[in-house]
Amino acid sequence: MPFTQITPVLLCGGSGTRLWPLSRKSYPKQFVPLVGEETLFQASAKRLSGTTETLSFGAPMVLTNADFRFIVTEQLAGAGIDPGAILIEPEGRNTAPAILAAALRQAETDPEAIMLVAPSDHVVPDAAAFHAAVALGLEAVAAGDMVTFGITPTHAETAYGYLELSEKSDGQPVKLSRFVEKPDAARAAEMLAAGTFLWNAGIFLFRAKDMIAAFEALAPGLLAPVKASLAEAKTDLGFLRLSPEHWGGAEDISIDYAVMEKAPNLSVVPFAEAWSDLGGWDAVWRETGPDENGVATSGEATAIDCSNTLLRSESERLEVVGIGLENIMVIAMNDAVLVADMTRAQDVKLAVSALKAKGAAQATHFPKDHRPWGWFESLVVGGRFQVKRIMVHPGAALSLQSHFHRSEHWIVVEGTARVTIDDEVKLVTENQSVYLPLGCVHRMENPGKVPMVLIEVQTGAYVGEDDIVRYEDVYARS
Amino acid sequence: MPFTQITPVLLCGGSGTRLWPLSRKSYPKQFVPLVGEETLFQASAKRLSGTTETLSFGAPMVLTNADFRFIVTEQLAGAGIDPGAILIEPEGRNTAPAILAAALRQAETDPEAIMLVAPSDHVVPDAAAFHAAVALGLEAVAAGDMVTFGITPTHAETAYGYLELSEKSDGQPVKLSRFVEKPDAARAAEMLAAGTFLWNAGIFLFRAKDMIAAFEALAPGLLAPVKASLAEAKTDLGFLRLSPEHWGGAEDISIDYAVMEKAPNLSVVPFAEAWSDLGGWDAVWRETGPDENGVATSGEATAIDCSNTLLRSESERLEVVGIGLENIMVIAMNDAVLVADMTRAQDVKLAVSALKAKGAAQATHFPKDHRPWGWFESLVVGGRFQVKRIMVHPGAALSLQSHFHRSEHWIVVEGTARVTIDDEVKLVTENQSVYLPLGCVHRMENPGKVPMVLIEVQTGAYVGEDDIVRYEDVYARS
Numbered sequence: 001m002p003f004t005q006i007t008p009v010l011l012c013g014g015s016g017t018r019l020w021p022l023s024r025k026s027y028p029k030q031f032v033p034l035v036g037e038e039t040l041f042q043a044s045a046k047r048l049s050g051t052t053e054t055l056s057f058g059a060p061m062v063l064t065n066a067d068f069r070f071i072v073t074e075q076l077a078g079a080g081i082d083p084g085a086i087l088i089e090p091e092g093r094n095t096a097p098a099i100l101a102a103a104l105r106q107a108e109t110d111p112e113a114i115m116l117v118a119p120s121d122h123v124v125p126d127a128a129a130f131h132a133a134v135a136l137g138l139e140a141v142a143a144g145d146m147v148t149f150g151i152t153p154t155h156a157e158t159a160y161g162y163l164e165l166s167e168k169s170d171g172q173p174v175k176l177s178r179f180v181e182k183p184d185a186a187r188a189a190e191m192l193a194a195g196t197f198l199w200n201a202g203i204f205l206f207r208a209k210d211m212i213a214a215f216e217a218l219a220p221g222l223l224a225p226v227k228a229s230l231a232e233a234k235t236d237l238g239f240l241r242l243s244p245e246h247w248g249g250a251e252d253i254s255i256d257y258a259v260m261e262k263a264p265n266l267s268v269v270p271f272a273e274a275w276s277d278l279g280g281w282d283a284v285w286r287e288t289g290p291d292e293n294g295v296a297t298s299g300e301a302t303a304i305d306c307s308n309t310l311l312r313s314e315s316e317r318l319e320v321v322g323i324g325l326e327n328i329m330v331i332a333m334n335d336a337v338l339v340a341d342m343t344r345a346q347d348v349k350l351a352v353s354a355l356k357a358k359g360a361a362q363a364t365h366f367p368k369d370h371r372p373w374g375w376f377e378s379l380v381v382g383g384r385f386q387v388k389r390i391m392v393h394p395g396a397a398l399s400l401q402s403h404f405h406r407s408e409h410w411i412v413v414e415g416t417a418r419v420t421i422d423d424e425v426k427l428v429t430e431n432q433s434v435y436l437p438l439g440c441v442h443r444m445e446n447p448g449k450v451p452m453v454l455i456e457v458q459t460g461a462y463v464g465e466d467d468i469v470r471y472e473d474v475y476a477r478s
Numbered sequence: 479m480p481f482t483q484i485t486p487v488l489l490c491g492g493s494g495t496r497l498w499p500l501s502r503k504s505y506p507k508q509f510v511p512l513v514g515e516e517t518l519f520q521a522s523a524k525r526l527s528g529t530t531e532t533l534s535f536g537a538p539m540v541l542t543n544a545d546f547r548f549i550v551t552e553q554l555a556g557a558g559i560d561p562g563a564i565l566i567e568p569e570g571r572n573t574a575p576a577i578l579a580a581a582l583r584q585a586e587t588d589p590e591a592i593m594l595v596a597p598s599d600h601v602v603p604d605a606a607a608f609h610a611a612v613a614l615g616l617e618a619v620a621a622g623d624m625v626t627f628g629i630t631p632t633h634a635e636t637a638y639g640y641l642e643l644s645e646k647s648d649g650q651p652v653k654l655s656r657f658v659e660k661p662d663a664a665r666a667a668e669m670l671a672a673g674t675f676l677w678n679a680g681i682f683l684f685r686a687k688d689m690i691a692a693f694e695a696l697a698p699g700l701l702a703p704v705k706a707s708l709a710e711a712k713t714d715l716g717f718l719r720l721s722p723e724h725w726g727g728a729e730d731i732s733i734d735y736a737v738m739e740k741a742p743n744l745s746v747v748p749f750a751e752a753w754s755d756l757g758g759w760d761a762v763w764r765e766t767g768p769d770e771n772g773v774a775t776s777g778e779a780t781a782i783d784c785s786n787t788l789l790r791s792e793s794e795r796l797e798v799v800g801i802g803l804e805n806i807m808v809i810a811m812n813d814a815v816l817v818a819d820m821t822r823a824q825d826v827k828l829a830v831s832a833l834k835a836k837g838a839a840q841a842t843h844f845p846k847d848h849r850p851w852g853w854f855e856s857l858v859v860g861g862r863f864q865v866k867r868i869m870v871h872p873g874a875a876l877s878l879q880s881h882f883h884r885s886e887h888w889i890v891v892e893g894t895a896r897v898t899i900d901d902e903v904k905l906v907t908e909n910q911s912v913y914l915p916l917g918c919v920h921r922m923e924n925p926g927k928v929p930m931v932l933i934e935v936q937t938g939a940y941v942g943e944d945d946i947v948r949y950e951d952v953y954a955r956s
Contacts, residue, residue: 021797302832305822317813319499319840321829324819328806335795337810339817341802347782351799354780362797379857380867384908385891387865387933389858409889409911411935413863430862431937433887433911455865455935457889459909 003056004138006205007113008048009102012041012072012120013065013089017352018280018345021336022314025364030121031071034278035287041072042079044120049081052131054138059084061105061115063098065091069239070372070475074393087233090244095202096219096258097250100226101242103211111209114141117255118203122277123287129273137205140173140267146206146214147173148260150198152272156188159279159346161200161256168196169270176266179256198270201277204255210265219258225249236476237372280345281329281338285310301330308342336362372475373398374451386463388456390444392417397445399473406460406467408436410444415452418445441471481534482616484683485591486526487580490519490550490598491543491567495830496758496823499814500792503842508599509549512756513765519550520557522598527559530609532616537562539583539593541576543569547717548850548953552871566714568707568722573680574697574736575728578704579720581689589687592619595733596681600755601765607751615683618651618745624684624692625651626738628676630750634666637757637824639678639734646674647748654744657734676748679755682733688743697736703727714954758823759807759816763788779808786820814840850953851876852929864941866934868922870895875923877951884938884945886914888922893930896923919949 015028023029030041038046049057061084064072069088076083087101099117106113116134124130137147150163162180179200183191191197215223229246251258260266276283288296288310295303299313301320310329313320320332327342338351355363368377373396379387392398392415400420410419411433419428420443421436427447428434436442438460446452493506501507508519516524527535539562542550547566554561565579577595584591594612602608615625628641640658657678661669669675693701706724713719729736738744754761766774766788773781777791779798788807791798798810805820816829833841846855851874857865870876870893878898888897889911897906898921899914905925906912914920916938924930 300838302829302836304825304828304832311817313815319814319833319838320817321815321832322817323825323829324822325806325817326819328803328817330815330817332810332815334812336797337791337799337808337815339789339798339800339803339806339808341804344783344802347801350782351780351801354782354799355797358780360778360797379865382891382931385931385933387857387867389865407909409887411887411937413860413935413937431885433913433935435911453860453863455863455933457891457911457933457935459889459891 003051004054004114004135005056005058006048006134007058007084007106007115008045008060009099009115009117010041010044010048010060010062010120011095011098011117012068013063013092013098014121016121017349019278019284020348020352021331021333021338021362022312024362024366026067027071027366027370028068028121029278030119031068031075034284035123038079039075040123040278041120042075044118044122045076045081046079047124047127047130048116048118052128052135054135055131061102062086063089063102065089066241071370073238074370086239088236088239088241090229090242090247093247093250093252095255096253097222097226097247099204099211099255100215100222101230103206103208103215104227104230105240106208107212111207111212113208114138114205115208115211116203116205119277122201122275124273124275126273130271133269133271134205136171137173137267137269141205141207141210144207144210145265145267146204146210146260146263147267147269148176149201149203149205149271150268151201151275152270153192153197153199156185156192157199158183158185158188160277162191162197163200163268165196165198165268165270169268171270171272173267173269176268179261198268199275200256201271201275202255204260205269211259214259214263214265218262219251219253222250222253222258281310281331281340281348282342282345285329285342301332310342335367371398372396374446376456381463384459384461384463386458388458390454390456392444392446392452392454394446394449394451397474398443399475400441400443400471402439402441402469402471403460403467404439404469405462406458407438408442409457409459410434410436410454411457412452412454415446415450416448417452417454418447419443420445443472481529482532482592482613483534483536484526484612485536485562485584485593486523486538487577487593487595488519488522488526488538488540488598489573489576489595490546491541491570491576492599495827497756497762498826498830499809499811499816499840500790502840502844504545505549505844505848506546506599507756508597509546509553512762513601516557517553518601518756519598520553522596522600523554523559524557525602525605525608526594526596530606530613532613533609535594539580540564541567541580543567544719549848551716552848564717565711566717566719568720568725571725571728571730573733574731575700575704575725577682577689577733578693578700579708581684581686581693582705582708583718584686585690589685589690591686592616592683593686593689594681594683597755600679600753602751602753604751608749611747611749612683614649615651615745615747619683619685619688622685622688623743623745624682624688624738624741625745625747626654627679627681627683627749628746629679629753630748631670631675631677634663634670635677636661636663636666638755640669640675641678641746643674643676643746643748647746649748649750651745651747654746657739676746677753678734679749679753680734682738683747689737692737692741692743696740697729697731700728700731700736759788759809759818759826760820760823763807763820779810788820813845850874852924854934859941862937862939862941864936866936868932868934870922870924870930870932872924872927872929875952876921877953878919878921878949880917880919880947880949881938881945882917882947883940884936885916886920887935887937888912888914888932889935890930890932893924893928894926895930895932896925897921898923921950
């Protein structure tokens, strides 16, 4: 039997708040190693890569937003995966426009192509079982159905939508009866008992042409703006930037509401293995594998006489100790600490709102700021100075720039930098420093083969990020 | 009526673990602003300074250890108080040898002097009421009694020792019947009901000669070693360093056990106003003034739906959020976070033991390290580099030193430094830098009138504190 070729489509443009402080708008949970050593996005990309006995996954198409584009390429490179098209959504419009854009893009070259759309922030420990489920859906797809995957419920969960099956399944695909909104606890218990309801995981398998046909029949208003935003998309450093004008005209709606709930040609493949969308710290606690007292720790965390407790330290220089805690979650980072009762896992968004209201950067941003060329973090800010650690990827370059209010000292502590100061260009290596007087036009590059790290000491009356004039930028930011 | 002259004696050599992580061996709670803006030591020194209607406090005598001696002088200067003798205990031997040393030292010039010994980590909000209590004790002192102050209990506390009065007091001094050890809960309740038991606060008023006579009668074995350690004490930069050889021969014993419990000439002055020894985070919670839900916050801390909860952020760059917590204490610092059930306040020492067992520096040390010349903190440590922020007091100087394994870059960001590099001496001011190659003999000084801050970037194969050769040190550390 020949391999069936499948194009994975990874959705990673969203940014939830339920896993704050580890997940923030500037670097959301899919890009964080929440469970295990890989990030959820990397694990998702790997799960949908390579070949199995019957399947061959092509290069993944990725839908993300401009802020995350370099995180996507960096993490795919780290996972050893070559991406296919990376579509940049000018703004988040929920899943319907994104999936339609992916299908239209695919149909340009192959309308028969089988696509597998998946969120990139789920945990599916048994990849082989998931591949088997995908294979089970292929016959229905060949018959023109769109297939969704339903997770066999393990408890009466109220945080998920459900899929009602037309009949009980022994593991084989069955026709979908209907979508069910998030239930209350009583209804969730009934559905758990009935055995014909599965959790809606938001994972879809379909031929490009069938998805487009579904939109034509059921959500025709989305076709024109999404087609136009694709037609007028700009290629930029390998990213495909959808046209913002047209994209903004597409309705902000989920694929379930726009198409799936009305589509007649839907099949469900049950998936009975472990799965989690890590929809809250309580889910992370479960997935981390609590001990016999229900205690799960991560990093430099010590639990003394605790039960049903999650203790996470997200920094190797941060010791976290819990004493006598029950049903408590502690997530400690260098700039933010969350302590919450386990039953309040869905209320973590309240913390984000409270911090936004008081104007705290921690609501949305990390101290470490990822840029196309690498990252920087502020180590200390004083009255008239700031110290940063800056890491530049091999081959990368910062923009050619100048500042009105600050001078800078750069001390290279790892690797080698090529530094431009006005008309002069020189190499600066470990344990060497350069001085950049106020107003000089300068650029930092890493011409080497290993990461370059330098310490930047800024002095001046104002050391904010917005005191920058960009003259030239390989990342098109000038 | 003339002022009665009183010599305060501040005991501040101890370092408890019950307020970890804010109180650590390297910088214990008496030197920290736990409640209000002053440190407990500063507040204690101020409370026992100046004049009242009837009292005049002299320069305080301070008993501390070598590690804290520059903290003591810095904090007294910050509080605007000129110290009297600062006695350095070579090692902690509990309160009996310390108080005897103070009395002997005072008796050298004035055996009739009235001394008031007090711990420096208590909270006494109403200083005037305390002064009135001291004044009440003077008559008994003049009659040859030693006076101890007893706190009127507000609840059946099991963490304190008690003083049993010979009769009920209407606020006037009464003779002490006996000392009572820390009771169990039932006994504490009985004593609370009886009305003749006060908390033992460890504060004593006496004439120098009477205390010495008490030791001669009741603990004669302590006299020889303490006298000898005082006779052979060395003066060092204004500190009086007790002789370690003789000090080590003094019994490690509290003043209560050595003398007070056996002394016939003891009176008690009741003190009915607010008092706390801040013996745990639950006490800090009470003293911080919880709101109507029992929530007390400090620093950048946000409580959402919490009750009976203490939330403290000890850094302006650290946001702490609690959601749905009951009876929980959270103390968050940049390098350590404690989360404990409020009923486990007395078990915080378990956290310190656990961290010691795993070799974590946070058990005992802060990232900010106080030195005679100022302080430094490590901002980041990499494989072959370290970045520090260093603050040098006006007029202070680091030792003349060299390193085998690291070079250093210094960038001045506040004030002006005088830098010696081998045979060269130069001034380096804000926004200027110097390079110190591996092996050079160098010194950093602040010749100016304002604090000098510089950023030090170390690079080399080894960047530990112990790679240092000291050639000359104004603080006698070479």
